[in-house]
Amino acid sequence: MGPSSQPHVSTPAGETRVAYLAPGQAPASGPRAPSRDASIAAEGAEAPARVLSAAPPRLATYLNPLAMIAHLHTHRDLIWRFALRDVQGRYKGSYLGIFWSFVTPLLMLAVYTFVFGFVLGTRWTGFAGGALGFSLPLFAGLIVFGVLSECLSKAPGLIVGNPNYVKKVVFPLELLPVALLLASLVHAGISTLILLAGQALFLGQLSGTLLWFPLVVAALGMLTLGGTWLLASLGVFIRDIGPAVSIALTVLMFMSAIFYPSSALPGKVRWVTDANPIALIVDDARRTLVFGQPPHWVRLGLVAVASAVAMQLGYVWFMRSKRWFADVI
Numbered sequence: 285m286g287p288s289s290q291p292h293v294s295t296p297a298g299e300t301r302v303a304y305l306a307p308g309q310a311p312a313s314g315p316r317a318p319s320r321d322a323s324i325a326a327e328g329a330e331a332p333a334r335v336l337s338a339a340p341p342r343l344a345t346y347l348n349p350l351a352m353i354a355h356l357h358t359h360r361d362l363i364w365r366f367a368l369r370d371v372q373g374r375y376k377g378s379y380l381g382i383f384w385s386f387v388t389p390l391l392m393l394a395v396y397t398f399v400f401g402f403v404l405g406t407r408w409t410g411f412a413g414g415a416l417g418f419s420l421p422l423f424a425g426l427i428v429f430g431v432l433s434e435c436l437s438k439a440p441g442l443i444v445g446n447p448n449y450v451k452k453v454v455f456p457l458e459l460l461p462v463a464l465l466l467a468s469l470v471h472a473g474i475s476t477l478i479l480l481a482g483q484a485l486f487l488g489q490l491s492g493t494l495l496w497f498p499l500v501v502a503a504l505g506m507l508t509l510g511g512t513w514l515l516a517s518l519g520v521f522i523r524d525i526g527p528a529v530s531i532a533l534t535v536l537m538f539m540s541a542i543f544y545p546s547s548a549l550p551g552k553v554r555w556v557t558d559a560n561p562i563a564l565i566v567d568d569a570r571r572t573l574v575f576g577q578p579p580h581w582v583r584l585g586l587v588a589v590a591s592a593v594a595m596q597l598g599y600v601w602f603m604r605s606k607r608w609f610a611d612v613i
Contacts, residue, residue, distance in 0.1 A: 346600040349592070359459050366463035371470050389475035393423050393482055409545050411575060416486055420479065420574050425542040425566045427475045428500075432508050432562060433533050434468045435461070439512040440519030440526040443609060450609050457606055458599065461512040465505060479573065491576030499588075500568045500579060507561060507591035510598030517605045520612050540566055561587050 345351060356363065375384045396419035400406040407417040442460050449455040476497075484490050518525050539556055541549075546557040546567060557563035564587050568579035 341603075343600070343604070346603045347596065349596055352596065352599055355456075356459070356462060359456055362456075363459050363463050363466060366460065367466035367470070370463060370467035374467075374471075385471055385474045386478065389423075389427075389478045392426075393419060393478060396422055397482075409547060416482065420483060421545075421570050422543065423475075423479055424570045424573050425540075427472050427479065428504060428566050428569045429537055429540060429542055429562065430475070431465075431468045431472045431504060432511075433537070434471075435465050435508050435512045436515055436529055437526075437533060438464060439515035440523075440529060442512075442516045443520050444523075444613060447613050450613050457609065458513065458602055461509060461516050461602075465509050465512060468508075469501070469505065476573070483574065489576075491572075493572045493576050493578050495572075496579055497569065497572045499584065500565055500572060503561075503584065503588040503591045504565050504569075506588070506595040507565070510591070510594035510596070513595075513598035513602040517602045520605075520609050536560075536562065539563070542566065561590060 371385075372382065375381050378384060397416055400418040400422065401416060408421045411417055411421060439461065442464065443450065443457060446457075446460065449457060449460075480490060480494070515525065515529060540560055540563040541557045546554070546563060549557060557567075564580075564583055568584055571577040571579055
């Protein structure tokens, strides 16, 4: 690489700053103070200074899953800072604060139990859980789908809503979808604890199969992260994608066997859930958390592989397209 195409790297005390220079462009004189909006990025950035080429990396660099994992692991502290900010900021200014994360799912479970268990007397096929016979499987499905729905609905505005990270600082934007997913999983974890507490309190049992639930969450997380990366990038260039995603999520919720068991569908339309990875993940979540059954291992393995591919492709799309974010925002 010739001297005219070398990027300029300045490292003030306690900060790592990388500036991209086009071929023939001279470096700016003296370090530039970080903006106030970028303070959280500067606090969590502990990675050493790197010399980056003005040319974009090759496609093969982003197709390497080990390189992607290593890159995210390098910025794990920054990811956690953003996730923690999201969790704390959700109920900022309220009297109960983070306690709402426990109250909300508890009230939801109580309402589902009263409506479906006592008023309608509905029972889930093949599950004898008394008044909780319908609300527990329903609540488990809503927890899983809630992670996907929250991340995908927020993804189109994720980059557009943080223009300072695009224009004013050199910031790894690919960390924002990861932090969003982590914050969503924190809330889902709280709801899962409420579910298990209700099951142990009213049914007097907890199955050891819940130890397999993290494998189901891993498949869900990879699939969600891939979609979040994709929609976060598309939201920069296509501003109408936000309302379209909301409609698609509503349709997907009713096609993912959230409010009914997949066995209730007629054979001619059973393919709606059999070909839907979200429906398969929801079913395995119910099996491990509520029904005391292990997941369908072959099916879960196929879904996990497909989710890993979707995650990698979403990462490639995001990394290849983020070069033009500053030109559009």
